[in-house]
Amino acid sequence: MLKGRHLIEPEDFTKEELDEIFTLANSIIENQNMYLHSCDGKLLATLFYEPSTRTRFSFESAMLRLGGNVVGFSEPGSSSVMKGESIADTIRTVGSYTDIIAMRHPKEGAPKLASMYSPVPIINAGDGGHQHPTQTLTDLLTIQNIKGNFSNLTIGLCGDLKFGRTVHSLIKALSRYENNSFILISPQELRIPPYIKNVLDDKNIKYIEVEKLEDVIGDLDILYMTRVQKERFFNEADYIRLKDSYILDSEKMKLAKEDLTVLHPLPRVNEISYEVDNDPRACYFRQVKFGMYVRMALILKLLGVE
Amino acid sequence: MLNIDSIANGIVIDHIKVGYGFKIFNYLGLDKADYRVALIMNVPSKKYGKKDLIKIENVMDLDLTMLGFIDPNITIAIIEDEKIKEKIHLSLPKKIENVIECKNPRCVTSIERNIVHKFVLVDEEKGIYKCEYCDHNYDGWEG
Numbered sequence: 001m002l003k004g005r006h007l008i009e010p011e012d013f014t015k016e017e018l019d020e021i022f023t024l025a026n027s028i029i030e031n032q033n034m035y036l037h038s039c040d041g042k043l044l045a046t047l048f049y050e051p052s053t054r055t056r057f058s059f060e061s062a063m064l065r066l067g068g069n070v071v072g073f074s075e076p077g078s079s080s081v082m083k084g085e086s087i088a089d090t091i092r093t094v095g096s097y098t099d100i101i102a103m104r105h106p107k108e109g110a111p112k113l114a115s116m117y118s119p120v121p122i123i124n125a126g127d128g129g130h131q132h133p134t135q136t137l138t139d140l141l142t143i144q145n146i147k148g149n150f151s152n153l154t155i156g157l158c159g160d161l162k163f164g165r166t167v168h169s170l171i172k173a174l175s176r177y178e179n180n181s182f183i184l185i186s187p188q189e190l191r192i193p194p195y196i197k198n199v200l201d202d203k204n205i206k207y208i209e210v211e212k213l214e215d216v217i218g219d220l221d222i223l224y225m226t227r228v229q230k231e232r233f234f235n236e237a238d239y240i241r242l243k244d245s246y247i248l249d250s251e252k253m254k255l256a257k258e259d260l261t262v263l264h265p266l267p268r269v270n271e272i273s274y275e276v277d278n279d280p281r282a283c284y285f286r287q288v289k290f291g292m293y294v295r296m297a298l299i300l301k302l303l304g305v306e
Numbered sequence: 307m308l309n310i311d312s313i314a315n316g317i318v319i320d321h322i323k324v325g326y327g328f329k330i331f332n333y334l335g336l337d338k339a340d341y342r343v344a345l346i347m348n349v350p351s352k353k354y355g356k357k358d359l360i361k362i363e364n365v366m367d368l369d370l371t372m373l374g375f376i377d378p379n380i381t382i383a384i385i386e387d388e389k390i391k392e393k394i395h396l397s398l399p400k401k402i403e404n405v406i407e408c409k410n411p412r413c414v415t416s417i418e419r420n421i422v423h424k425f426v427l428v429d430e431e432k433g434i435y436k437c438e439y440c441d442h443n444y445d446g447w448e449g
């Protein structure tokens with residue numbers, strides 16, 4: 001039963017519960033009209049203690065498309081009511097007005113704290129560099145729709161694998177399914193942290209670490225791109241030597257399989273050239289749409305309305 | 307060995323890791339005691355080579371969770387009429403609240419007022435706890 005539950009980190013839900021959400025999301029994709037009034041009279045609060053227009057729009061569009069309504073703030077400064085108030089008090093107040101809360105906060109663990117006081121379901125919409133579970137649900141629904149399932153895949157993750165939380169969550173999520181392997185593409189200083197490698201080692205999952213995308217792109221079923229910030233490199237020489245290895249362009253796409261799926265959590269800076277956008281293998285804008293559908297399904301499940 | 311009178315009614319905290327006796331003495335506020343208390347350090351021990359020991363001539367409530375967190379190898383003997391009435395072996399508590407604070411500067415516990423600092427045991431062997439909010443590991447008590 002997902003009704004009344006919180007979503008703070010991707011592992012809060014079992015594989016079966018995730019399946020329930022994806023099944024509902026697919027049903028929404030097939031027949032949106034059936035769900036136009038599912039959330040009539042329901043209210044979603046979007047409490048964004050730091051701005052993230054993209055994520056907030058996704059939640060709000062999801063709720064509005066279900067017939068529900070939305071209240072909230074998009075940065076704490078704009079809301080004098082919340083100024084100086086503890087998270088616990090804010091949540092108890094907002095939870096009295098609304099039916100479900102999506103919360104983004106710069107401090108790690110803030111949504112967890114909120115869930116301890118909230119009378120209504122809390123959805124973590126990102127807490128600093130910690131967790132962003134609805135991005136993981138988005139990535140999974142996209143993969144399921146394009147690849148048909150979550151098994152027997154070679155998944156390449158490219159860019160900043162050290163600080164990229166969406167990458168960590170996605171690896172953990174996909175490691176729960178059969179026969180996947182990972183190719184981790186990053187500069188030395190931005191390699192995946194040991195705790196993620198432990199997860200893979202414990203489950204005997206194959207992975208390799210490489211420095212250059214062009215060396216491995218031909219082996220991939222999925223390529224998940226993330227941004228590499230210049231400041232993250234330790235030295236200028238490495239940056240100059242490697243920077244182009246983390247930019248996906250038409251030349252590299254020529255080396256890739258015909259059914260490669262390119263994903264990106266967006267927004268991008270320059271890590272995917274615009275020329276790639278027209279390639280049918282570029283799926284990152286479809287991914288955005290799946291993000292809204294999966295949030296619609298999540299809201300319905302947590303509210304217990306279908 | 308140093309001779310310390312045995313106690314008639316009270317508590318003996320035994321098998322304390324060397325160096326932790328004084329910390330526990332302080333934690334229990336025994337410096338302010340008006341009853342007989344003995345802190346003995348570096349006592350020869352068969353099990354550990356050396357240990358610390360505290361004898362308290364008083365019946366008092368002990369926070370076993372906290373003591374277990376400070377040193378899970380401690381044993382506690384409750385003495386009544388010069389006999390051991392009860393012997394308690396401690397272990398690392400599964401959960402602790404408001405005992406330690408998260409050291410992650412990005413953790414929500416660094417900004418929220420009146421927050422309950424919560425940690426859960428993730429590795430019993432190594433004694434590692436993680437913050438229930440931000441998942442950061444915490445190892446080693448420095449009380």
Ligand SMILES: [Zn+2]
Pocket residue numbers: 109408409410413414415437438439440441442
């Ligand atoms: Zn913490």
